[in-house]
Amino acid sequence: MVELGHEPAPALRPTASRRAFIGFIIGGATLAVAADLGLAERAGAVVPSGPQIPELYDLGDFQTDSARPTANLIKIVLHEDGTASFDLPRMEVGQGITTSSAMIIAEELDLPLDKVHVGLAPARPELLFNQLTGGSNTTVSTYTPIRVAAAIARKALLDAAAIELGSVVALLKSKEGVITAPSGKSVTYGQLATKAASPTTKAVRIKLGPPSKFSVIGTPRNRIDARAAVTGTKTFAMDMQVPGALPTMVCRPPSLNGSPVAIRNRTLVLAMPGVTDIVMVDTGVAVQAQTFGQCIDAVRMLDVQWKAGSVEGESDATILAKLHKAELPMIVPKVPRLAKQVDTSFTFMFRSSAALEPNCAIADVRSDHATVWAGLKAPIVAQGMIAKALGLPQSAVTVNVITGGGSFGHKLFGDAALESAKISRAMGKPVKLMWHRADEPRQGRTHPMATSRIRATYLGGQVLSFEQRHTSISTDFAHGLGEMITHNIDKLPTGLGGLGFSETIFTLTQELPYNFGVVTQLLNETDQRFNTGSMRQIYSPDVACANELMIDHLAQLMGKDPVAFRLEFLKSSRAKAALRKVASVGQWGRKMPAGMAQGVAIHSEYKGVTAVLVELDCRPATVNRNIPNAVTGPRVTKAVIAVDAGLVINPRGLEAQMMGGVSDGIALALTSSLHLEDGHFLEASWDNYFYTRQWNAPLEFQCIVMPSDSEQPGGAGEAGVAATVAAVAGAYGRATGTMPTRFPINHDTVSFTVKSFIPPVPEPPTDGLSQTY
Amino acid sequence: MSQHTFKVNGHPVTVDAEDEVRVLWVLRDILGITGPKYGCGINVCKACTSHINGKAFNPCAVQVKDIAPTDEITTIEGLADTVGGDLHPMQQAWLDHDVAQCGYCQPGQIMAAVAKVKQARKAGHEITDADLDEIRNICRCGTYNRIREAIKAGAAGM
Ligand code: FES
Ligand code: FES
Numbered sequence: 001m002v003e004l005g006h007e008p009a010p011a012l013r014p015t016a017s018r019r020a021f022i023g024f025i026i027g028g029a030t031l032a033v034a035a036d037l038g039l040a041e042r043a044g045a046v047v048p049s050g051p052q053i054p055e056l057y058d059l060g061d062f063q064t065d066s067a068r069p070t071a072n073l074i075k076i077v078l079h080e081d082g083t084a085s086f087d088l089p090r091m092e093v094g095q096g097i098t099t100s101s102a103m104i105i106a107e108e109l110d111l112p113l114d115k116v117h118v119g120l121a122p123a124r125p126e127l128l129f130n131q132l133t134g135g136s137n138t139t140v141s142t143y144t145p146i147r148v149a150a151a152i153a154r155k156a157l158l159d160a161a162a163i164e165l166g167s168v169v170a171l172l173k174s175k176e177g178v179i180t181a182p183s184g185k186s187v188t189y190g191q192l193a194t195k196a197a198s199p200t201t202k203a204v205r206i207k208l209g210p211p212s213k214f215s216v217i218g219t220p221r222n223r224i225d226a227r228a229a230v231t232g233t234k235t236f237a238m239d240m241q242v243p244g245a246l247p248t249m250v251c252r253p254p255s256l257n258g259s260p261v262a263i264r265n266r267t268l269v270l271a272m273p274g275v276t277d278i279v280m281v282d283t284g285v286a287v288q289a290q291t292f293g294q295c296i297d298a299v300r301m302l303d304v305q306w307k308a309g310s311v312e313g314e315s316d317a318t319i320l321a322k323l324h325k326a327e328l329p330m331i332v333p334k335v336p337r338l339a340k341q342v343d344t345s346f347t348f349m350f351r352s353s354a355a356l357e358p359n360c361a362i363a364d365v366r367s368d369h370a371t372v373w374a375g376l377k378a379p380i381v382a383q384g385m386i387a388k389a390l391g392l393p394q395s396a397v398t399v400n401v402i403t404g405g406g407s408f409g410h411k412l413f414g415d416a417a418l419e420s421a422k423i424s425r426a427m428g429k430p431v432k433l434m435w436h437r438a439d440e441p442r443q444g445r446t447h448p449m450a451t452s453r454i455r456a457t458y459l460g461g462q463v464l465s466f467e468q469r470h471t472s473i474s475t476d477f478a479h480g481l482g483e484m485i486t487h488n489i490d491k492l493p494t495g496l497g498g499l500g501f502s503e504t505i506f507t508l509t510q511e512l513p514y515n516f517g518v519v520t521q522l523l524n525e526t527d528q529r530f531n532t533g534s535m536r537q538i539y540s541p542d543v544a545c546a547n548e549l550m551i552d553h554l555a556q557l558m559g560k561d562p563v564a565f566r567l568e569f570l571k572s573s574r575a576k577a578a579l580r581k582v583a584s585v586g587q588w589g590r591k592m593p594a595g596m597a598q599g600v601a602i603h604s605e606y607k608g609v610t611a612v613l614v615e616l617d618c619r620p621a622t623v624n625r626n627i628p629n630a631v632t633g634p635r636v637t638k639a640v641i642a643v644d645a646g647l648v649i650n651p652r653g654l655e656a657q658m659m660g661g662v663s664d665g666i667a668l669a670l671t672s673s674l675h676l677e678d679g680h681f682l683e684a685s686w687d688n689y690f691y692t693r694q695w696n697a698p699l700e701f702q703c704i705v706m707p708s709d710s711e712q713p714g715g716a717g718e719a720g721v722a723a724t725v726a727a728v729a730g731a732y733g734r735a736t737g738t739m740p741t742r743f744p745i746n747h748d749t750v751s752f753t754v755k756s757f758i759p760p761v762p763e764p765p766t767d768g769l770s771q772t773y
Numbered sequence: 774m775s776q777h778t779f780k781v782n783g784h785p786v787t788v789d790a791e792d793e794v795r796v797l798w799v800l801r802d803i804l805g806i807t808g809p810k811y812g813c814g815i816n817v818c819k820a821c822t823s824h825i826n827g828k829a830f831n832p833c834a835v836q837v838k839d840i841a842p843t844d845e846i847t848t849i850e851g852l853a854d855t856v857g858g859d860l861h862p863m864q865q866a867w868l869d870h871d872v873a874q875c876g877y878c879q880p881g882q883i884m885a886a887v888a889k890v891k892q893a894r895k896a897g898h899e900i901t902d903a904d905l906d907e908i909r910n911i912c913r914c915g916t917y918n919r920i921r922e923a924i925k926a927g928a929a930g931m
Binding site for chain 2: 093094095096222223225226227228229230231232233234235236238239241247273274290291292293294296297354355356357358403404405406408434436437627628629630652656659660661662663664685686687691692693694695697698699701761762763764765766767768769771772773
């Protein structure tokens with residue numbers, strides 16, 4: 001048995017000894033400061049044989065390390081109106097990173113939060129791998145550089161104020177954008193913006209203060225874009241008015257990844273009201289019209305000859321059979337002959353990663369240059385792909401990053417941006433491209449179908465071995481993480497060099513947080529014909545669900561309480577603390593009526609831990625409750641989540657991310673999946689694809705942010721999903737007496753009438769006025 | 774093409790549009806009122822929820838010819854004006870509870886919430902969990918619990 005009892009991760013994290021940094025004052029008329037994104041602190045990269053790789057060096061570390069050598073600057077500018085502005089080289093999709101970045105700047109600059117404006121930087125190819133929003137890595141990799149830049153700005157302002165006020169820096173006080181001398185005289189940042197400027201760029205050394213001095217970081221703050229969101233003025237890509245860019249939609253093939261051969265009724269459709277252009281592109285037939293409504297009508301009218309798709313004739317069952325064939329064998333470790341062996345196997349169906357805002361982009365392609373506006377988490381990759389498709393140099397393509405209406409991994413890919421550029425070129429004019437909702441589940445990115453097999457052996461109260469074989473339809477990582485791996489292969493811990501992208505990412509994210517003797521977790525991927533991507537928390541929701549169900553099962557076989565069993569075998573004190581917390585707040589073990597049960601699970605990733613306790617009601621009266629136009633089923637009545645995410649910038653934002661993660665987890669466990677039948681997915685609407693709705697939301701929700709003495713933030717955007725799926729699945733097993741083995745649990749029932757494939761989008765209803773309330 | 778006259782957010786408007794064009798596109802593509810969002814186009818996601826004569830409706834499912842000259846449409850942009858303030862109490866509650874994540878669903882959520890509270894009151898009671906369960910508006914960011922809390926708080930101010 002390998003010695004796994006110690007707790008290596010926190011010890012290897014950088015500590016307070018390294019707080020001195022170099023940044024820059026940029027030459028110019030008003031004060032501009034910069035810091036190198038490469039300042040992000042490095043984790044230890046030595047991998048001893050005992051602990052699993054992610055405990056010491058995980059996907060976040062890899063991203064942070066990959067970003068490091070690009071040596072590129074992020075810049076904060078002070079304005080004469082007393083505000084500071086900063087363009088974040090990341091993508092805001094709802095996860096709150098513009099707010100947390102503004103908080104870091106407000107903290108170091110002593111400026112009120114509402115005087116800090118954070119925008120999104122357009123594609124900056126010089127940043128190489130440093131402009132990818134994913135893996136919950138934004139705050140981890142930008143925290144120190146932003147702090148350094150803001151601290152340098154404050155120092156420059158104090159230097160200028162000392163001259164201005166006839167005092168010395170040490171005696172000055174800065175507060176809320178005003179610097180005051182002992183005499184009572186004061187000067188505002190706005191008044192100093194030009195005076196603090198430097199004609200030439202110069203390097204500055206700065207020492208950052210300890211977290212104990214923080215007054216903004218770590219306090220709950222509201223989102224900086226909240227008012228815009230609730231007044232309807234927050235601008236998403238489709239709300240922008242780019243001159244000449246008329247609504248555009250694509251008539252898509254009836255089978256997955258089919259392609260158009262010919263348009264049979266072009267003249268007829270061109271004559272329809274409002275329709276201005278029709279062109280054929282590789283993904284379908286694009287129509288431009290005065291309104292999206294007229295685009296929909298035209299798409300429904302088009303008669304197109306189609307080429308077969310990529311998975312003709314395939315269905316859930318045929319794909320699952322292929323997956324089973326690709327499953328890697330277990331290597332039964334040497335265990336005493338008396339040890340008992342237990343095997344489980346779980347299946348996870350295809351799921352759609354679509355956000356509420358559908359795929360969309362605006363493109364204006366001219367003969368020698370192109371401009372694109374879109375929500376993109378990897379804008380440099382999109383820029384490269386667009387340039388290649390158009391035959392333009394990358395520098396001739398401007399990619400503007402627009403705040404997105406959700407991502408969940410979906411916006412890592414520039415699918416709509418690329419498609420809009422191709423259509424704009426073909427039409428010879430600007431286009432405002434939006435996917436129809438029906439296009440999303442049918443042709444959009446999915447979370448791949450997967451199986452997870454686990455074999456464990458146990459004897460005398462100990463688990464001797466735990467082997468997991470995760471087998472998945474190929475996950476597409478061609479959005480930057482893949483390139484990162486190719487370019488930084490030498491930075492990976494030893495032993496990872498020979499693996500493919502998927503296996504590398506799997507190895508960097510998956511860790512079994514228990515002392516279970518010999519542990520192996522392996523991934524095999526097969527079949528690249530689907531449009532896939534890494535949905536929120538990539539492999540973890542499936543892997544953790546399988547693991548935690550097996551752990552419930554082992555606890556039962558060994559006659560132990562599920563919480564006590566976990567506490568006995570968990571490696572880290574942080575995980576134990578989070579679990580104890582949800583167990584006490586959620587009153588683990590309280591008596592429940594028959595048909596109701598609690599479930600509990602923990603998950604460890606991105607240098608953080610989440611523990612979830614849920615109560616699930618599977619009683620017939622609840623399962624069959626009648627809500628108009630709703631598909632109901634079991635209900636999570638209560639969810640308690642404890643999260644330890646290291647140093648927390650904005651606890652209110654963190655809680656929001658956990659709430660979203662819980663909603664996702666409930667859907668993944670119970671309701672949301674795609675059904676593949678005869679070469680296409682059946683779902684075409686939010687009433688077909690059952691993401692959690694209000695009637696399935698927990699009636700009680702509680703999030704506990706665990707205290708942490710870490711000086712480094714951990715990842716948060718995704719951390720809530722995996723443990724929730726697992727906890728809900730466990731509760732279902734306990735409430736019904738049968739451990740579920742296929743997810744989502746309701747996948748068997750297709751509880752909707754399948755919409756037509758030709759035409760590919762449904763007819764818009766006209767009876768809205770009969771349903772007012 | 775024909776002319777259609779009605780009121781939007783307190784102002785009379787006249788638009789040239791085919792009779793069948795759904796009101797959502799008249800608002801967004803012709804009038805440039807982009808608060809109501811597209812999420813499905815078939816009246817199931819509720820992202821486009823707005824008010825007609827003070828009641829919730831989904832403009833993606835109504836043809837412009839069915840809007841009468843006397844009809845008053847209110848979108849999220851005009852909600853505050855209906856109470857003569859900077860913000861409607863429901864919007865304020867949304868801020869107090871920091872409800873929005875990506876924000877895409879939120880105009881529709883708020884418009885639905887206001888109508889739902891009024892509907893409950895008309896039926897003689899304050900909003901209940903059962904009422905809240907009936908709200909169909911999707912939030913793909915999953916901020917359902919904050920929405921529930923904000924609706925109760927917003928109702929108190931209405
Ligand atoms: S867009 Fe109107 S209900 Fe979905
Ligand atoms: S806040 Fe993003 S969909 Fe609701």
